[in-house]
Amino acid sequence: MNKNNEIKKLPSFEVDHLLLEPGVYLSREKLVGNEIIRTFDVRIYKPHTEDLISLEQMHTTEHFLATYFEHKHAEDKVYIGPMGCQTGFYIVVKGNWNVNRIMDELINFYKTVILNANESNIPGNSLIECGNPRTLKSDVTKDMWDKYYHLYLNNKLQFTYPKR
Numbered sequence: 297m298n299k300n301n302e303i304k305k306l307p308s309f310e311v312d313h314l315l316l317e318p319g320v321y322l323s324r325e326k327l328v329g330n331e332i333i334r335t336f337d338v339r340i341y342k343p344h345t346e347d348l349i350s351l352e353q354m355h356t357t358e359h360f361l362a363t364y365f366e367h368k369h370a371e372d373k374v375y376i377g378p379m380g381c382q383t384g385f386y387i388v389v390k391g392n393w394n395v396n397r398i399m400d401e402l403i404n405f406y407k408t409v410i411l412n413a414n415e416s417n418i419p420g421n422s423l424i425e426c427g428n429p430r431t432l433k434s435d436v437t438k439d440m441w442d443k444y445y446h447l448y449l450n451n452k453l454q455f456t457y458p459k460r
Contacts, residue, residue: 312460313343318447319454320395320402323386331390333374336398339384339454340444348382352433353440356418357385359432363419364405365389395455403448410441 308323321337341347349357358378365373365387375388387398413434420426447453 308337310460311457315458316343317454317458318342318444318452320399321455321457322395328390333388333390334393336387336389336393336395337379337384338387338398338402340440341383343381343383349378349384349440350382350436352431353437354378354382355428355431356413356433356437357440359419359421359426360409360413360437361385361387361405364409365401368401399448399453399455403445406441406445410438413438 311321311323316339318339318341321339322334323337324335326333326335340349358376362373362376365376369389372389372391372393374390376385378385415421415432415434418432418434421429421432423429426432444453
């Protein structure tokens with residue numbers, strides 16, 4: 297809030313979502329103590345289209361992606377979670393990360409986790425471990441990531457936010 301008690305707009309709201317395409321974007325950098333914290337926008341779908349990430353895709357990706365980063369990059373992972381608009385995910389990390397490194401990890405995630413995903417290997421897929429495991433579904437999640445991976449293969453992903 298500023299001195300007039302007005303809520304200051306977040307940097308992500310300054311991005312023209314009418315021009316935004318699927319891709320990976322550096323959304324924000326912030327110095328916290330001695331660490332630079334970077335927020336990456338992993339945009340699966342173009343905003344304002346009929347394509348939305350379903351609850352099942354969102355929940356399953358969150359379980360898989362958070363677990364993947366925790367095992368591979370525990371020292372850097374701060375947060376991984378879905379966007380409320382259902383068009384992507386945020387990956388928040390500390391340390392020396394850029395869009396190329398995030399993209400490399402997403403490709404490795406796809407090849408090592410998503411391509412091998414099934415209902416029995418979704419992390420936290422039980423009533424004891426999760427508040428709503430009924431929405432963990434590997435098949436629809438694979439479909440979403442297959443489309444994203446093919447956008448990558450066909451050089452259709454963007455890596456720089458569009459200018460307003």
